[in-house]
Amino acid sequence: MRTILLISHGDMAHGVKSTLEMIIGKQDTIHALSLNEGEDNLIFEERLLKKMKTFTGEVLIIADLLGGTPCNTAIKHYVDDPNVTVIAGLSLPLVIEGATNFSLSNQELIKSARQGILDVKMALTQVEPEPENPIAKKDYSHYAGKAVIVNARIDERLIHGQVAGIWTTSLDTQRIIVANADAANDPLQKSSLRLAAPSTMRLSVLAPGKAAENINKGKYGKQRIFLLFKTPNDVLDFVNAGGKIETLTVGNISYKDGAKEITKSIKLMPQEETIFTTLADSGMTIKAQLVPNDPAIDFIKKMNDK
Template sequence: MVNTRIDERLIHGQVAGIWSTSLSTQRIIVANDEAAADPLQKSSLRMAAPSSMRLSVLPVKDAAENIRAGKYGKQRLFLLFKNPKDVLRFIEADGPIKTVNVGNMSYKEGAREVTKSIQVLPEEETIFETIASKGINVTAQLVPNDPSIDFMKKLRG
């Protein structure tokens, strides 16, 4: 696993171009129940993913099971979540992660700005606290050249 990231836009320029290339990713795994159930969204994600990379769009639970079972062998995996709730569900399904990088979470009614690209709702703050309480390191980093910051410290600010 080369990166685990929350980015509500899923696959886009930053993920497809900058992150995947700098990490020599071989497979992007999108773990999101809605995307996995939506043929149109799946085909959009396929178009957005670099053609040199494999792509799996899976329900959260299936992603956790496949990774735990070693289904992808020695492939360099980039695990992508749409929101913190999916990360928590992945952890609860015994998905193996140590760190999650928070990328983009845009403004929604009632959200507060944690960084320029991350706005969180009160219920998401609670979810992040739960994730951190399980020993997961939560960082924020927009692109690989940016310094990685301690997201929880910023969140509790």
């Protein structure tokens, strides 16, 4: 497995590492080294060489600034080392890609990180929603009942860093289906979700009942589908419309007045507990898991123990 070393002036490298781990969990293969205020290049050079001696195998060094002391020091010692890559332009999107997608080449890593730089307000006015052709206009019967749902997940934030950057890519997702009526009926939300979704994946934003109908009729063929709900009630609506879910993952439900904390990221209102009990009684397996590296927790047991 590749080791990643972040190097920077000041605390930037440690800050990026800390933020990364907040999003994707603890990363033992990612390290940070700073050129602190008052230190010269010789002190940093000594600490860099000492740090690099602790690594074996492939190392990716990501420096904050092209031409800066951290970058120049790394190039000085490792320009001819085939096991060490040095990239300048430290950013969170770049590190997330490097930490979660080992198959990307150096140039692909850089290209992917650049795609995270965007004038969001301008882009929102330009994004055209993906057309949802009525099922009646095409015969999908050949694929009926053959949908491949790689994950069904409740996450109140919908498409965000953990979903777009980690869950969907780790599961080789081909289509994200957001099953939430409010989002489906709001053009601005739909445009925002399209911007947040990985460019390599198809996206559908539908009411839960419509999502169940489309999937059951085979509209998406054998695409690998990541099914994303905002609330427990979305899941119940999907199931009541004939949608089939064997295993449900709960990631994030935020606090509301009167909610009970189940995990740090999941707080439930009494009516939501009732919905989860109903889903579990129907035979659905429900687990809590924030990121793939975290252990999956028996959600119903955790909820009942609180």
